Amino acid sequence: MSGHGSLLAQPLQRPSAGRIAVHAGLLLLGALTGLAGALVQAGWFPGGLLLALAGAAGLFLGGARATRSRGGAVAPAAGWMIAVIVCTAGRPEGDYLFGAGGGSYLFLLGGMALAVICATLAFGRQPVGPDVRLGK
Numbered sequence: 001m002s003g004h005g006s007l008l009a010q011p012l013q014r015p016s017a018g019r020i021a022v023h024a025g026l027l028l029l030g031a032l033t034g035l036a037g038a039l040v041q042a043g044w045f046p047g048g049l050l051l052a053l054a055g056a057a058g059l060f061l062g063g064a065r066a067t068r069s070r071g072g073a074v075a076p077a078a079g080w081m082i083a084v085i086v087c088t089a090g091r092p093e094g095d096y097l098f099g100a101g102g103g104s105y106l107f108l109l110g111g112m113a114l115a116v117i118c119a120t121l122a123f124g125r126q127p128v129g130p131d132v133r134l135g136k
Contacts, residue, residue, distance in 0.1 A: 019067070023075040026063045030079025033059050034111070037080075038087045038097055041107045049103050053110050056080055060118035070119050077115035084108060 015023075037052030044051070059080075064073035087097045088108075098104040 022067060023071060026059075026067075026072060026075040027079040029059060029063075030076030030081075031083040032079075033076065034080035034083030035087065037107060037111070038084060041103055042098070042101070045101075045103050049107055049110075052107060053114060056111050057114045057118060060115055061121070064118060064121075073115070073119040077119060080111060080115065084111065 033056055037056060040048040041052040042048065059076045060073045063076045064070060066072055084107075090096050098108075
């Protein structure tokens, strides 16, 4: 047994500058994906809706796999959510980017569900080393 102990007992460390930059880039990519999905989903219904949701899911899961952490899925999901919330707000002229149809609601709710699913399925903090499994 090594003296490392549980991961929960380890002190928190500040993330590296590279990790912060990667997560900031994923946040920006999430915002761009949300904006593009908002424009595409209504333009080519139902194919545009499926394309927008597939793009969002690919970014969320790809971010998690690239960073090997749940934060890699949460960062683009947060950017996606911010962009979509901004797009749902009406303008002073009374214009809306989202229509009142079912496709818009499917895009909003489906994207949120995909974000939760991808963040849940992403890699968590896993211990490494020979003492990971007891008795082996």
